[in-house]
Structures are given as C-alpha cells and as structure tokens.
Amino acid sequence: MENFETQDGSRTTSNVIRVGTRKSQLARIQTDSVVEMLSKKFPSVRFEIVAMATTGDKILDTALSKIGEKSLFTKELENALERNEVDLVVHSLKDLPTTLPPGFTVGAVCTRENPYDAVVFHPKYYGKMLDSLPAKSVIGTSSLRRAAQLKKMFPHLEFRDIRGNLNTRLKKLDEQQDFSAIVLATAGLSRMGWESRIGQILSPDICMYAVGQGALAVEVRAKDEDILRMVSTLNDLQTVLRCIAERAFMKRLEGGCSVPVAVHTVIEDSQLYLTGAVYSLDGSDCLKETMQTCLFFTQEGVEGPNDDTQHVGITTLGVSRNALNAAERLGNELADLLLSQGAREILVVARQLNDAR
Numbered sequence: 001m002e003n004f005e006t007q008d009g010s011r012t013t014s015n016v017i018r019v020g021t022r023k024s025q026l027a028r029i030q031t032d033s034v035v036e037m038l039s040k041k042f043p044s045v046r047f048e049i050v051a052m053a054t055t056g057d058k059i060l061d062t063a064l065s066k067i068g069e070k071s072l073f074t075k076e077l078e079n080a081l082e083r084n085e086v087d088l089v090v091h092s093l094k095d096l097p098t099t100l101p102p103g104f105t106v107g108a109v110c111t112r113e114n115p116y117d118a119v120v121f122h123p124k125y126y127g128k129m130l131d132s133l134p135a136k137s138v139i140g141t142s143s144l145r146r147a148a149q150l151k152k153m154f155p156h157l158e159f160r161d162i163r164g165n166l167n168t169r170l171k172k173l174d175e176q177q178d179f180s181a182i183v184l185a186t187a188g189l190s191r192m193g194w195e196s197r198i199g200q201i202l203s204p205d206i207c208m209y210a211v212g213q214g215a216l217a218v219e220v221r222a223k224d225e226d227i228l229r230m231v232s233t234l235n236d237l238q239t240v241l242r243c244i245a246e247r248a249f250m251k252r253l254e255g256g257c258s259v260p261v262a263v264h265t266v267i268e269d270s271q272l273y274l275t276g277a278v279y280s281l282d283g284s285d286c287l288k289e290t291m292q293t294c295l296f297f298t299q300e301g302v303e304g305p306n307d308d309t310q311h312v313g314i315t316t317l318g319v320s321r322n323a324l325n326a327a328e329r330l331g332n333e334l335a336d337l338l339l340s341q342g343a344r345e346i347l348v349v350a351r352q353l354n355d356a357r
Helices: 025-041 075-082 144-153 166-175 186-191 225-232 237-253 321-340 343-356
Strands: 002-005 011-014 016-022 046-052 088-092 104-109 117-121 138-140 158-160 181-185 200-202 216-221 261-268 271-279 286-294
Touching: 016 025, 016 075, 025 046, 025 088, 025 166, 025 186, 025 216, 025 225, 046 075, 075 088, 075 104, 075 216, 104 225, 104 237, 117 186, 138 166, 144 158, 144 261, 144 271, 144 343, 166 181, 181 186, 216 225, 237 261, 237 271, 237 321, 237 343, 271 321, 271 343, 286 321, 321 343
Parallel strands: 016 046, 016 088, 138 158, 138 181
Antiparallel strands: 002 011, 088 216, 104 216, 117 181, 117 200, 261 271, 271 286
C-alpha cells in the first residue's frame, strides 16, 4: 500500500481503489460521479470501476415487492466487498436495507438530488397531468408506495407493474400502447440527462418519496479505516441527517419494498422535520404524522475512525454525535407514534395482500 495525500494535505494509504457498481447505465453514471469527486480530492489515487449484475437486474418478470429478497440490488456487490474484490461500492441509498450485513457500513452519503417522484407521459399525452388523463388510463410503476398514494389521489387511473432499468421502461412507454404514463424518480431522470421527459413532478402532498431517495451511498468494510476516512470526505451533513431519520423510521416499522411506506424531510433553522406515512395497498387506509427535533451542529463527541457506532447502517466521521442521535431518535419516535395508532396492522395486511397477488 502506498501513501497518498488529499487536497488539504492529510494522508492515507492505498494503491488502486476498486469501485463496485451495478452494470446499468444509471448505476455507472452515479458511480462515475462519485469517482470523479474522489479523484478531485485524492488526485494521486487511481480508481478502477468493477461492474456486475445483481439479482434485481436479472429478475425482470416479477414485481420487486414479490421477490421477497431484501438485498435485490446490493447482495452481489456486498459479496465482492466481503471477498476484497472491490474496496468500496456505490449504491442508490434507497436500495440499501436499513440493517447491513455484519462488517459493512455506509461510509458516505453524498449530497441529495431532488428526491421527488416524476411522471413521464406517453407521447400522445404530452402536456397532460395525471388528473387530466382519461379514465382507466394505465400508469406504470413497480413501487407499492407510489401506487398506494396515487390510487387514493387519482381514483380514475389504473396502476400496473413495470420492471426494467430506466432505458427499458421508457422504451416500453414510448413504443407500446400499454401505459399512458410511468412514474420514476426525478433524480434518476436528471442523472441520465432526461429532464426534458419529465411531464409532472409530484409534490409531497400528492406523493411522498421513498426512504433515502435521491441520495447516493458509498458502502465500505467497517474496519477499513483508510477507505472510510477517504469516502467520508463526500458526506453532506444535511443529507446524512435527513436520511438517518428516514432510515430509522423505516427500520422501526420493519418496512421495505413489500409495504407502502413514504417519507418527507426538511431541515430549517436547525430543526429537522420528518413526515412519515404508511398506507394500505389501495391507499384507502393511511396513517401520516409529522414530528421535529432540534439538531446540535457542535463538534462535541464527534465520530472517530475507531468508533463502532453506526446509525441505521451509516458511519459518519467528524459529525456531532448529538445531531446524529437526534436524527435517529426522531425516526424511531415517529414510527412509534404511528405504531401506537395502528400502523402495524395496516402494514401486516398490506404485506399479506401483496404476497397473495
């Protein structure tokens, strides 16, 4: 291993850093953006990208919520990390379970892009909005969360599963007559340079987003201090705190892609606001609440490289532990509030109905 310097003169060790990623075009774009940021901070380091297919990439004829696998888009990448075939892995944070396998941690959460969902319309419906589509128009989405919220908001529409990467789904929309529109993450469309295809961005009062949506995560081996220090330079403080609250909320609810759970977070004037909701599959039952907490951006008790403390799978060096604890506690307390109101019953029924479909 060789020493190398960061731009600020601090040192770490490495030779070649191997970066694991999924093979899809979007995953490669996301990984390239992380590698570019790291290359600017560590100009003496050479980064090699190792692309591989995951279970979620291979199974395209089944809805994500039906496969019953928690690590659909991450397991193969984590196996490579465990075997030391790669040194770090870039994920969409929303693909990462709230509990990571032993020995792994998220060492960085990059600045979040627009987390909202977007509607892409069939060419014949350019200029339309969801509420102006004809009755019985079919909307494609593989997300129970999106479908549950939109069924309640737009009862005149029908919803059907659509799988595949962004390229495949857009091709199905444009070249076939099966769908009037599809719902995708705004961040993914933006990263692909396809903002012009966005016909409508769904505000939180229409459709709240998925836990971690819009944020990129860098997963590393928890004991690999040099790599952890290196990737920690990519952390965005506000994104980290928002996503810790969201992931804590999801974890306490025992949620996942097989149940409709949605969130919305905002930081204003050192206050973190978390709105969370659970839905029945058809959106008719919904529990939704908002809570807030004060964040302390002091350096008291900051995380160090030898700390084993993780916050819902995330290790954040150099950040006030007070703020991290407050964010995680907020997610837990909001989940407990919804559970006290009957959230578990809604989620159990939703999971059973989804399994029976």
